[in-house]
Amino acid sequence: MAILEFLRNWVKDIAIMFILLSIVELALPNNNMKRYVNIVIGFMVIIVIISPFVKLLNKNFSIEQEIFKTMVDEVQYQYDEDLALQNLQARQIKETYLKKLKENIKESIDGVLDYQVDDIKIWISEDDENYGEIKDIEIVMGEKKDIDHYEHDSINTIKIEEIKIDTSNFEVEKLEAFEEADKIKNILHEKYSIPRDSIRIFLNNNTEEGEKDGEDDQKN
């Protein structure tokens, strides 16, 4: 069944790729620029066709990370003199990469559990060798909020005694380790090959059910 799913995704990717490319080719201006665009399109087709096999052979490989790395290199190459601009560009690339990663992770978690992702923090390694590899990841989960349920509960949820100004803690949110964390860790470990130790998952329990589910030891 896994093979069937693999084939299905692969064929779907290729089909949608070609539909998109046919529209793109329609939009091309008809001069000799067309040759250059066609070369790039050809590269992309090859990448889409063979990248599933690479993932099959070595699961650690992410083409996105590869491109991200070369983009950073190129930025450094182009603006060698202008340090400020170089930093700015590198930071922007990093931010975009992180944002996309967060979206991906959120999508892969949201479908599986009854909780929703409130916040994700990711630290990536910045040395040259494995630029873009995820070093540390911190996920804050919350109760899934149905709209009806939320309105019904909203009076209970807002309690004045919950508001404490805690100067000793950096995080004011009350964060607790939580039971289903292992499941999420497994998902993330399989999909992004992040070591289990560097994934931290908390339950943001400002609803009453959350306190029942969470364990008592408080982490920050």
Add this chain to the structure above:
Amino acid sequence: MEVVQIVGIGLVATILIVLLRQSNRSDFALLVSVVTGLIIFAMVIDKVKYIVDTLSNLSRNANIEFTYFTTILKIIGIAYIVEFGAQISRDAGEEAIASKIELGGKVLIMVLAMPILLALMDLIIKILP
């Protein structure tokens, strides 16, 4: 009716340019052709935005990595802008400048294509045992 507008603007500009050329004012003819190009471009720019948005939504739904798609869009944009500039130079009879503009566009397209090329090389090398 926008087609009629665009074609109308084009025809009016063409007649103007022919008249200007006949009375030996080809400097003004050039200006008219630049402005016409810009007006027609401005008329369709929001439609282009709609097309690009639709395509990027589609590519987001499919599993295709978004990096590739933005690269291709950028390349098409460069191709269009370069063509615009090069044609104007060519109209003015400056074939040399036109080919320099095209050279610049080609180099920029190649720079954009480099990350994809390097990634592809990496991919192939990783596949080999």
